Amino acid sequence: MGIAPSNLLPDGRGFQVKATWRRFHPLGKIGLAVLIAIFGAWLILFVTKGRFLKGPFERTVTALTERHTKVKGDFQLYFAPFSIKFLAQGLTVANPAWAERRSLFTARQVDARIAPLSLLFGKRHFYSLVLDDAAIDLEWNRAHDANSWTFGDGKGGKPLTFPRIDRASVAGTRLRYLDPRMRLLTDLQFDEINSIDARIDKTVGVNGTGRIRETPFRVTAKLYSPDETANRGRNQLSLRAWAGANVIDVKGNLPSVADIENVPLQTQATGRDLSELLAIIGVLIPQTRTYRLKSQLVKDGEVYRFTKLSGTFGNSDVAGELTVTNGGRIRLDSELTTRRLDIIDAAPFIGYNPDIVEAKGAAAAAAATGAAPNRILPDAAFPVERMQAFDAALKWKIGVVRSRNVPVSNIDLSLALDNGRLALSPLTFAMxxxxxxxxxxxxxxxxxxxxxxxxxxxxxxxxxxxxxxxxxxxxxxxxxxxxxxxxxxxxxxxxxxxxxxxxxxxxxxxxxxxxxxxxxxxxxxxxxxxxxxxxxxxxxxxxxxxxxxxxxxxxxxxxxxxxxxxxxxxxxxxxxxxxxxxxxxxxxxxxxxxxxxxxxxxxxxxxxxxxxxxxxxxxxxxxxxxxxxxxxxxxxxxxxxxxxxxxxxxxxxxxxxxxxxxxxxxxxxxxxxxxxxxxxxxxx
Structure with missing residues (x-):
């Protein structure tokens, strides 16, 4: 009786191997086959660097995000061995059709190693990231119910979040942000960023320009976090912006690089006229002389709360709190106290320029508003369009008015502005x-x-x-x-x-x-x-x-x-x-x-x-x-x-x-x- 050569091993153990295989449980055979397939796929990807997946990657990402995605240069996607290696040269991700700019993201090169399970569970985790010559465009639509970085139908406009990055090298990155409702446009350039173990090894600088409503501005900022993680620890922010004749400083500790929600920030503003500063966001107040204010700012969605406010305008003091709600319509709510109000600083409340009143008197200030000679009643037109552009509620208590001839004190003012109707009611004071x-x-x-x-x-x-x-x-x-x-x-x-x-x-x-x-x-x-x-x-x-x-x-x-x-x-x-x-x-x-x-x-x-x-x-x-x-x-x-x-x-x-x-x-x-x-x- 003959024996088939394929069933024999040189040492005569062929019959034993075949018998052992037959005794395997069917599920064990499936599992082993899967492991062999995975190993084979890994081996193929490792050897080819996954370059053949370039087309499927572009199609899959385009389908999932509803944004056209394109890789112009080299592409790699494979396990190496326990992280996902991703490299894309000339990567472009399109913006939604309503956006002003065509691309949400472009980069000359993205080179990353990603923790595999983080893509399925929890926050995304990058072991390393090298990003060269990237440009990011972030926009809200005019209805403010969708933004360019929320994929899918985009409704709801999710907050912008960043992955955890252990080691990073970022160079030549620019970021543009557009909010039509706030009429805000910024264009920022970031200094080179290097981090190890999620810690930035030096101060990161940011410089840029922009426009809020009709006012251009420039901004410079620094992020100090040499001892804390860039996405989980303290990130000390120092920012200064120049808008017209106003200078605004913001300082604080961010829980992550892009997270300012519900974070107390120390702010200070100085300038020649506080009304010019608030006019930037469409809020109308009487003209002031040189001012200096400081407060704590907390942003909560569309609400900006300025608490612990204190400072001076002209020769008068002011303290209290202010809330700006930037919903579909801007609303200003404030409670203020003033210990001593200089009569010159009160001149704008009836339409006078305080600097002219101080230098030349009420008649000259009235003439500056267009009043005829020998008149002192101001002839400046009410800014009707601006009065109709926002709503406001103010409660203001004033201790003493400094004046030679007007013995006024203990002013208690309630103001309500509703779609162009201004009510000073009640207004009481001692005289x-x-x-x-x-x-x-x-x-x-x-x-x-x-x-x-x-x-x-x-x-x-x-x-x-x-x-x-x-x-x-x-x-x-x-x-x-x-x-x-x-x-x-x-x-x-x-x-x-x-x-x-x-x-x-x-x-x-x-x-x-x-x-x-x-x-x-x-x-x-x-x-x-x-x-x-x-x-x-x-x-x-x-x-x-x-x-x-x-x-x-x-x-x-x-x-x-x-x-x-x-x-x-x-x-x-x-x-x-x-x-x-x-x-x-x-x-x-x-x-x-x-x-x-x-x-x-x-x-x-x-x-x-x-x-x-x-x-x-x-x-x-x-x-x-x-x-x-x-x-x-x-x-x-x-x-x-x-x-x-x-x-x-x-x-x-x-x-x-x-x-x-x-x-x-x-x-x-x-x-x-x-x-x-x-x-x-x-x-x-």
Whole structure:
């Protein structure tokens, strides 16, 4: 009987091998076959370096990412032996069709060794990476619901993450970032990066340029992390940016190279005008003088929180917190406190340039806004488009306003800006131991803007209110309280008041009034009182009651009435002023209650303009004609009465009742109860 040669080994063990193979379990045979196949595949890949997989790689990545992927040069993909060796020369990964740039990623060469299991489980882990002449383009779409680095349908815009890299050599890398909603574009160039055991061996520098909205900027940054891992430990960031006349510094410790979410960063900003800085992101605030601010910044998605804010603007201080929400519409929320506010720094709140106010005065600042000569009301147009571009809420408390003539303190301001409607309500402050409460609305939703002013003055001592204008505190015990209620239309403060209708009334209850005959203001109250009271002020004027009131129609204010009853005289006035031209034309006279050969008081005229008022001794005839030049005497039918401005209070004199009630001229009575004919406009 013959034996087949294939079943025999030289030592005669062929039968044993074949028998052993037959005794293997079927699963064992499959496993062994798989191992042999894997080894064969590994051997083939190792020998060929996987170059034949170039085409399948391009097709597979293109299908998985929905981005066209191309390798122009050499390609390698194989196990070596326990890591994946990947090399691609001229690698290009396309951007989505909506992006401005065609390529998300290009590189002259990518050479990496990758931990195999990290591609399946957990965060990607590179044992080594060599990256030469790479360009990365990161973009958000205009709807801000997709970005270029989130593959697939791209909806949701996942955050940018980096793999762990143990050893790296990166040279000639550029990064471009575009966010249409923020209108932000940056183009950054990175210094060469070398790392060992995930630790960067030296400081990494970044330099670049960009544009945010319409403002170009440049930036330089350094990443200090010689003792920490680049993706798991502390990465000390130091960044400085220049935008216009502003310098911004940012410092902090990042948990990874690209992770700034919920990371406290120390920020500092300096510049010539804080409004220029916030205008970069489309936020409108009044102009400021040179500022210096510092705070802690934490970014949480679309919300940027600036806490522990402190610093100065001009000669004033500020502290508090600020939140900027960059959603579909920018919103600014802030709570601020100021211990001392310089009156010059407050000038921009009514439209003045503070530098001009400080150097040349209010008239020059008004002229700079386009106001005509002799005017002080600013004529700068409200920035309606910018007011409608963002929303804001502000609460601001101010301790003291530094001013020679305006005794203001304890300001409590609430501001709300909603799609172009600006409300300062409530606005309260102390003035000379009295209290002012105001509600001011500038509604730019309507064109031209609908504006209203409601300002209430609680009982306030005349002595401290007018101390800077020649009034002596010793000997002055009088009080004053009143209300200004106006409504107009216009896109500037001047235009809104020039079209305003309403009423102004200031009431003086019983008290005394004394002035020093020294010139302490442009409108010298000392000289005014000196002329009104026969040139002799040897003792305080004893006031029974007084009312200085105007009815305002279409920007023209007519006395309604001016009536001050003193122990010896009755002071009356006719005329008024114009918000349109800011001209003053008021005649005042004091009639003695008792006959005297020496009474002969000379009537006094208040003329000129708001910015440059004048005092003149005038004839009795001119007192009767006062206001005619402004057309005020023609206001025979003033608008409907405003409801009681001030409570009547404890008025005991019948003649003082209408005065203390703030009643109009037609309601005024003599002490005997007869209608007064000396406070009504002369009929024409």
């Amino acid at each position: 000379a131991r009295g209290k002012v409460a105001a509600d001011i609305i500038l509604d730019a939703r309507q064109r031209p803007a609908a504006d209203s002013y409601d300002i209430r003055l609680a009982p306030t001592p005349l002595a401290t209110l007018l101390a800077g204008y020649g009034v002596a505190e010793a000997g002055t015990s009088g009080m004053i309280h009143g209300r200004i209620k106006l409504a107009g239309r216009g896109d500037t403060i001047h235009d809104s008041l020039a079209s305003a209708t309403g009423r102004i009334a200031f009431i003086i209850p019983q008290g005394s009034f004394w002035t020093r005959n020294v010139q302490l203001s442009e409108l010298d109250l000392g000289t005014f009182a000196y002329k009104m009271f026969q040139g002799r002020l040897k003792e305080p004027v004893q006031i029974n009651c007084g009312l200085v009131a105007f009815t305002v129609r279409n920007g023209l204010a007519s006395t309604d009435p001016i009536l001050i009853d003193t122990r010896k005289n009755v002071i009356t006035g006719r005329g008024g002023f114009s918000f349109k031209t800011e001209a003053l034309d008021i005649g005042m006279r004091a009639d003695g209650k008792k006959f005297s050969l020496f009474s002969g008081q000379s009537p006094v005229g208040i003329g000129g303009h708001f910015g440059v008022p004048s005092l003149n001794v005038i004839s009795p005839e001119l007192v009767g004609r006062s206001g005619a030049g402004l057309g005020l005497a023609l206001l025979a039918s003033p608008p409907a009465a405003v409801l009681a401005f001030v409570d009547v209070g404890d008025a005991k004199s019948a003649a003082c009742g209408p005065v203390l009630a703030g009643a109009k001229a037609a309601a005024q009575r003599t002490k005997s109860g007869k209608p007064r004919d000396d406070v009504r406009p002369k009929k024409r």
